[in-house]
Amino acid sequence: MNVLLKSVKLIDPANKANHLKKRDILIKNGRIERLAARIETGSNIRVIQQKGLCVSRGWFDSGVSFGEPGFEERETIANGLATAARSGFTTIVLNPNTHPKPDSSGAIIFLKKSAEGNAVDLIPLGSLTVKSSGVDLAELYDMHNAGAGGFYDFKSPIENSNLLKIALQYSQNFGGLVYSFPLDRKLAPKGIVHEGASSTRLGLKGIPNLAENLQIKRDLDILEYSGGKLHIPTISSGAAVKHIEEAKKKGLNISCSVAIHNLWFTDEELEAFDSNYKVLPPLRTREDQKMLIKAVKDGVIDFVTTDHTPMDIEEKRLEFDNAGYGSLGLENAFGVLNQLFGTEMAVDLLTKGKERYGVANLPIEVSEEACLSLFDPDVSYQLNKDDLYSTSKNSMYLGEELKGKAIGIIANNQLII
Amino acid sequence: MSELSVKHLLGIKYLNEKDIQLIFETADHFKEVINRAIKKVPSLRDITIANIFFENSTRTRLSFELAEKRLSADVINFSAAQSSVKKGETLIDTVNNILSMKVDMVVMRHPNPGAGIFLAKHVNASIVNAGDGAHEHPTQALLDSYSIREKLGDVAGKNVVIVGDILHSRVALSNIFALQLQGANVKVCGPRTLLPKHVESLGVGVETDLVKALNWCDVANMLRIQNERMDISYFPTTREYTQQFGINKNLLESLEKEIVIMHPGPINRGVEITSDVADSGQSIILDQVENGVAIRMAVIYLLASKIK
Numbered sequence: 197m198n199v200l201l202k203s204v205k206l207i208d209p210a211n212k213a214n215h216l217k218k219r220d221i222l223i224k225n226g227r228i229e230r231l232a233a234r235i236e237t238g239s240n241i242r243v244i245q246q247k248g249l250c251v252s253r254g255w256f257d258s259g260v261s262f263g264e265p266g267f268e269e270r271e272t273i274a275n276g277l278a279t280a281a282r283s284g285f286t287t288i289v290l291n292p293n294t295h296p297k298p299d300s301s302g303a304i305i306f307l308k309k310s311a312e313g314n315a316v317d318l319i320p321l322g323s324l325t326v327k328s329s330g331v332d333l334a335e336l337y338d339m340h341n342a343g344a345g346g347f348y349d350f351k352s353p354i355e356n357s358n359l360l361k362i363a364l365q366y367s368q369n370f371g372g373l374v375y376s377f378p379l380d381r382k383l384a385p386k387g388i389v390h391e392g393a394s395s396t397r398l399g400l401k402g403i404p405n406l407a408e409n410l411q412i413k414r415d416l417d418i419l420e421y422s423g424g425k426l427h428i429p430t431i432s433s434g435a436a437v438k439h440i441e442e443a444k445k446k447g448l449n450i451s452c453s454v455a456i457h458n459l460w461f462t463d464e465e466l467e468a469f470d471s472n473y474k475v476l477p478p479l480r481t482r483e484d485q486k487m488l489i490k491a492v493k494d495g496v497i498d499f500v501t502t503d504h505t506p507m508d509i510e511e512k513r514l515e516f517d518n519a520g521y522g523s524l525g526l527e528n529a530f531g532v533l534n535q536l537f538g539t540e541m542a543v544d545l546l547t548k549g550k551e552r553y554g555v556a557n558l559p560i561e562v563s564e565e566a567c568l569s570l571f572d573p574d575v576s577y578q579l580n581k582d583d584l585y586s587t588s589k590n591s592m593y594l595g596e597e598l599k600g601k602a603i604g605i606i607a608n609n610q611l612i613i
Numbered sequence: 614m615s616e617l618s619v620k621h622l623l624g625i626k627y628l629n630e631k632d633i634q635l636i637f638e639t640a641d642h643f644k645e646v647i648n649r650a651i652k653k654v655p656s657l658r659d660i661t662i663a664n665i666f667f668e669n670s671t672r673t674r675l676s677f678e679l680a681e682k683r684l685s686a687d688v689i690n691f692s693a694a695q696s697s698v699k700k701g702e703t704l705i706d707t708v709n710n711i712l713s714m715k716v717d718m719v720v721m722r723h724p725n726p727g728a729g730i731f732l733a734k735h736v737n738a739s740i741v742n743a744g745d746g747a748h749e750h751p752t753q754a755l756l757d758s759y760s761i762r763e764k765l766g767d768v769a770g771k772n773v774v775i776v777g778d779i780l781h782s783r784v785a786l787s788n789i790f791a792l793q794l795q796g797a798n799v800k801v802c803g804p805r806t807l808l809p810k811h812v813e814s815l816g817v818g819v820e821t822d823l824v825k826a827l828n829w830c831d832v833a834n835m836l837r838i839q840n841e842r843m844d845i846s847y848f849p850t851t852r853e854y855t856q857q858f859g860i861n862k863n864l865l866e867s868l869e870k871e872i873v874i875m876h877p878g879p880i881n882r883g884v885e886i887t888s889d890v891a892d893s894g895q896s897i898i899l900d901q902v903e904n905g906v907a908i909r910m911a912v913i914y915l916l917a918s919k920i921k
Contacts, residue, residue, distance in 0.1 A: 391810060391811065392811050393814035395809075396809045396810075396812060396815060397626070397786075397815065398748060399726040399727075399747035399786055400746075400748075401747075402810075404810065468730065469726070469727030469731055513703070513705065514703065515704060515723070515731050516726065516727045517746070518725065
């Protein structure tokens with residue numbers, strides 16, 4: 197792939213000489229050959245020139261779901277990765293919510309092979325326990341060697357404290373990353389939305405912040421005891437942040453993420469019982485939203501995730517109680533973050549977290565492999581169905597006014613726009 | 614001619630005060646009709662109504678059916694036990710199949726909150742919510758307010774306490790919305806375990822002492838303990854519940870003033886209310902049942918007039 201990016205603005209704070217400057221970038225065979233204010237080339241090079249076009253290091257998402265194998269009607273790996281590419285992502289971590297659950301090295305190898313040759317790198321997560329049933333540990337070491345980026349019983353809390361302790365201890369000799377979903381189900385046996393004024397008005401069963409905070413406190417105490425690497429995915433309660441902050445001060449090896457929709461929406465959206473707003477953890481209050489945004493700005497929350505979860509219409513066009521959890525999130529990620537935090541910080545957030553999963557954060561420099569995200573931070577639009585590349589269309593962002601749009605990527609010697 | 618501001622009756626929170634007044638004035642007329650020798654009017658001869666009940670119900674279903682028949686509507690009944698829902702059919706398909714038989718209006722009871730709202734978005738018929746999970750039961754709240762108005766002349770300014778299982782109760786939620794819309798003051802009373810944690814966000818007072826609550830109120834609406842909705846024990850024994858939140862004749866007579874006793878039924882005699890209270894002159898429980906038919910006639914009549 198040979199391409200010349202003409203007059204693109206670089207958003208790359210690590211590279212002071214080029215940061216916020218307009219540059220031409222010549223890429224040959226997937227490598228950056230020249231980077232200069234002006235480059236002239238022959239006619240055999242594809243030139244990309246577009247008003248407002250910006251370029252940054254490749255974007256990363258630590259929690260994306262597709263459907264293959266088992267739920268191809270939701271999303272296939274091929275179209276899921278194409279969606280990620282057009283949404284500006286060069287690497288995604290794939291949640292282990294397929295059928296069957298990826299609880300063996302064979303399943304991890306299948307997922308890696310399915311993504312081979314793609315522009316987007318895929319890092320699969322393996323199940324923490326056999327069939328994600330929360331009973332016996334899966335073969336973590338074997339999955340780690342096959343390329344699993346961590347171990348997660350997708351959105352199932354680890355009820356057995358001893359199991360979490362053992363997982364954290366066992367995974368230490370190979371540096372495995374253990375996920376623990378922050379929810380104490382006993383405090384919210386039938387809960388589906390945030391417990392608060394909205395759930396009270398709507399008669400929907402609530403999940404109190406307490407159920408999240410208590411589980412996180414327990415997890416951190418166990419981590420302090422056992423050592424190991426722990427990741428708390430998708431925290432939603434503002435109060436949970438302070439526990440993470442304290443744990444970090446103690447030097448525990450802890451990271452956490454927040455779903456972008458918890459930064460953008462609150463439980464006030466539930467009024468019309470629209471199942472696209474049914475997500476787990478649930479949308480919470482304005483107060484939580486404010487605290488989460490602050491924690492992202494302060495760096496207490498390590499990274500943001502789209503928590504992209506395609507669900508086909510049969511799972512969503514149901515009574516709210518019976519509908520599946522999840523919303524699309526890749527397509528709107530940049531538009532939302534750009535609006536919430538400004539372009540530089542949005543890019544910072546989208547490139548964070550790679551080191552936690554051993555992903556190289558390739559710089560934009562001559563002779564380096566080109567791993568770039570392309571985007572326009574100034575375009576304003578209302579998100580509609582045509583903006584959704586996913587097979588499923590369950591986006592809670594439909595109709596939202598956004599500013600900033602991903603255009604595509606250059607990665608693995610491919611250009612996707 | 615006045616008409617409702619809504620096409621469906623999905624919940625009290627979607628109505629305005631004028632809607633409630635219109636429903637009450639229409640119900641006044643129908644109450645007179647059902648006390649005539651010939652209790653029937655030909656108003657809805659060209660309307661077909663399906664009563665679709667995905668949850669068990671006796672009195673609400675009978676009350677709706679009677680209301681529909683007294684308006685001369687054609688009525689079909691459908692309950693989940695006999696339905697294809699158990700064979701995996703979705704709610705939308707089930708209802709659309711019924712509507713294909715040229716049904717104009719659907720009265721639905723469903724275990725899931727918001728089911729009526731969901732249905733109204735996806736099918737082409739007028740929907741009446743006859744109870745959706747712990748969300749709303751609008752006709753019950755309307756008949757309750759109507760009964761207060763009939764007994765005390767007005768709802769505005771009255772103090773009403775709702776006693777019992779507020780956590781699992783659609784009757785409580787709809788009553789709170791309806792009473793507040795009409796200017797009544799509302800408190801809830803029950804063990805903390807049966808009050809939603811954020812119940813104050815509804816703008817109601819909370820009282821956990823039944824005697825204080827009864828001394829404050831003009832009307833006490835005693836709710837049934839809904840054991841069938843409880844996944845765990847919210848109180849140790851029924852006996853202990855009754856000691857704290859049951860109302861008996863002695864308690865009633867010890868109050869500083871005469872209050873009105875209501876109950877949406879079915880009554881657990883000896884639990885939330887003793888027989889001598891339920892059958893006393895202060896109780897309007899059977900008036901509520903009679904008014905239920907008039908209110909449901911009014912709602913169906915007014916919604917049907919929007920179909921035409």
